[in-house]
Amino acid sequence: MGRPSDFTECSPALNYFLLENLLFGIYINSMSDIIDEFHALIPTNARHSGTGWTNMCCPSCGDTRFRGGIKFTSSGGWRYYCFNSGCIFCTQPTGWEPGNGFGGRPRRLFELMGGDIRTIPTKELLSFNTQRYNRRGEEIGTSERLDVTYKFPEVGLPPETMPLMEASKKFRKAADVFRWAYGRYGEWTKELPFAWSPQRDKYLILPFFHYDDIIVGYVGRNIEASSGGNRFIGRAPTDYIFNQHILSTMSAKYIIVVESPIDAALLGCLATRSSVLTQKQINLLTVSGKDPVFIPDYKAGEYESFLNVAKENNWCVAVPNWISRDATDVGDSIKTNGKLLTIELIMKNMTKDCDAVETKIRALAKWKET
Ligand SMILES: [Zn+2]
Numbered sequence: 001m002g003r004p005s006d007f008t009e010c011s012p013a014l015n016y017f018l019l020e021n022l023l024f025g026i027y028i029n030s031m032s033d034i035i036d037e038f039h040a041l042i043p044t045n046a047r048h049s050g051t052g053w054t055n056m057c058c059p060s061c062g063d064t065r066f067r068g069g070i071k072f073t074s075s076g077g078w079r080y081y082c083f084n085s086g087c088i089f090c091t092q093p094t095g096w097e098p099g100n101g102f103g104g105r106p107r108r109l110f111e112l113m114g115g116d117i118r119t120i121p122t123k124e125l126l127s128f129n130t131q132r133y134n135r136r137g138e139e140i141g142t143s144e145r146l147d148v149t150y151k152f153p154e155v156g157l158p159p160e161t162m163p164l165m166e167a168s169k170k171f172r173k174a175a176d177v178f179r180w181a182y183g184r185y186g187e188w189t190k191e192l193p194f195a196w197s198p199q200r201d202k203y204l205i206l207p208f209f210h211y212d213d214i215i216v217g218y219v220g221r222n223i224e225a226s227s228g229g230n231r232f233i234g235r236a237p238t239d240y241i242f243n244q245h246i247l248s249t250m251s252a253k254y255i256i257v258v259e260s261p262i263d264a265a266l267l268g269c270l271a272t273r274s275s276v277l278t279q280k281q282i283n284l285l286t287v288s289g290k291d292p293v294f295i296p297d298y299k300a301g302e303y304e305s306f307l308n309v310a311k312e313n314n315w316c317v318a319v320p321n322w323i324s325r326d327a328t329d330v331g332d333s334i335k336t337n338g339k340l341l342t343i344e345l346i347m348k349n350m351t352k353d354c355d356a357v358e359t360k361i362r363a364l365a366k367w368k369e370t
Contacts, residue, residue: 033119033120034096034098034102034120035076035077035078035096035098037110037115037119037120038078038096038110038113038115041110041113041114041115042054042056042070042113043056043057046066046070047066049069052071053069053070053071054069054070054071054072055067055068055069055070056068056070058082058084058087058089059109059112059113059114060082060087060088060089060109060112061082061084061086061087061088061089063082063084063087065084067082067083067084067087068080068081068082068083068084068089069081069082069083073095073097075097075098076097076098077095077096077097077098077100078095078096079093079094079095080093080094080095080106080109081093089105089109092105094106094108094109102117102120102289103286103287103288103289104286104287108314111314117291118253147279147280147283148280148283148284148287149237149239149240149280149284152210152214152216152217152236152237152240153216153237154214154215154216155208155215155216155217155218155235155236157195157197157205157207157215157218158197158199158200158205158218158220158233159197159199160197160198160199161195161196161197161205161207162195162196162197163193163194163195163196164177164178164181164189164194164195164196164204164205165178165190165194167195167196168196171196171198171201173196173198173201173202174196174201176223177196177201177202177203177204177223178196180204180223181194181204181223184331184335185262185266185331185334185335186335188266188334192206192262192265192266193206193207193209193265194206195207195218200220200233202222202223202224203220203221203222203223203233204220204221204223204262205218205219205220206218206219206220206221206261206262206265208236208240208242208261210240210244210245211245211249212245216236216237216240217234217235217236217237217240218234218235218236219232219233219234219236219261219262219273220232220233220234221262236273238278239278239280239281240273241257241270241271241272241273241281241284241285242261242264242265242270242271242272242273243261243264243265243268243269243270243271244270244284246268246269246270247270247284247288247290252290253290253291254290254291254292254293254316254347254350255269255270255288255290255291255292255293256269256270256292256293256295256343256346257269257270257271257272257285257292257293257294257295258270258271258272258294258295258297258329258330259271259272259273259274259275259296259297259302259306259329260273260297260329260330260331261273262331263329263330263331263334266330266331266334266339267330267334267339267342267343270292272306275296275297275302275303275304275305275306276305276306277309282309282313285313285315286313291315291316292310292313292315292316293315293316293317293318293346293350294306294307294309294310294315294316294317294318295317295318295319295329295330295346296317296319296361297328297329298319298328298329298361298364298365299328299365300362300365303361303365307354307357307358307361310354311354314352315352316350316351316352317350317351317352317354317357318345318346318347318349318350318351319349319357319360319361319364320333320345320346320348320349321345321364322336322337322342322345323336323337323341323345324336324337330342333345
């Protein structure tokens with residue numbers, strides 16, 4: 001169990017807590033792995049105060065004066081508060097209760113204490129619908145929940161949109177678009193659900209399929225524009241993350257997050273569709289139980305906000321050297337390095353050290369310009 005072995009060292013309040021749980025033995029048996037693991041992580045030098053707090057050196061702010069306080073609740077959960085005024089757990093205390101999922105800030109604390117999330121069964125991580133947060137990610141009472149969007153209205157594609165392969169056999173313009181796509185994405189052009197519309201005949205269109213059956217948006221890439229305002233067309237709800245349904249259909253621990261839906265379609269991952277995430281997009285990633293791995297584009301003015309959101313939420317980032325000299329994003333890498341090597345490069349470069357990543361990406365972005 002990892003709970004304090006010597007009762008006499010415990011405060012009366014903690015003794016009372018343990019006694020209460022002994023009396024309700026059934027409750028102890030149903031206590032989850034989350035609290036077991038959390039107990040086991042409390043340092044052996046932790047001090048038990050008379051007020052029911054167990055004090056340890058806060059693992060978040062580099063504190064050495066035992067200002068991190070843990071209190072176990074009578075409902076079988078815990079609260080954490082840091083008494084060091086500069087610490088994020090001072091301005092925003094955290095905690096966990098049985099029945100809640102295990103994401104966001106409680107999970108972050110757990111990992112800072114040296115916990116390994118893989119010891120927690122997936123079903124407990126995923127019971128996120130009962131987890132209660134307010135908009136700033138703070139745990140709160142029963143009425144408010146972290147706002148997440150799972151449902152989106154159906155969106156119509158441009159008039160007479162048809163599959164690109166089919167269109168390329170009938171229309172010269174569609175054949176041009178197909179050739180352009182083939183030059184960039186190779187054989188993947190035939191695998192992905194690319195489309196074309198005679199009304200938008202310069203555009204390579206990618207419909208956004210939500211759970212395979214409904215179309216909730218699309219993006220069109222102008223094959224004749226390399227920059228400027230007419231490079232992209234599209235429609236989709238702002239809060240939609242491209243491919244977001246795979247968060248619940250895929251069992252993988254890590255999920256790659258890029259900006260461009262076409263890159264994400266190639267890699268089978270998520271795309272935020274902008275370098276700036278909406279609060280609901282952040283919430284969805286927070287409660288997903290996955291470890292997001294952010295891959296910024298190596299372009300000045302675009303990577304900064306993407307990197308910041310990863311930093312603020314303690315998510316992984318990966319900034320690989322894409323090997324080929326002119327590759328600035330995942331799409332370029334897939335074209336020149338192939339899909340497997342691209343994924344390998346991402347996995348090998350995953351880190352939470354955002355400052356180091358920023359230095360590297362600045363050098364890469366500068367180098368690409370010259
Ligand atoms: Zn602290």
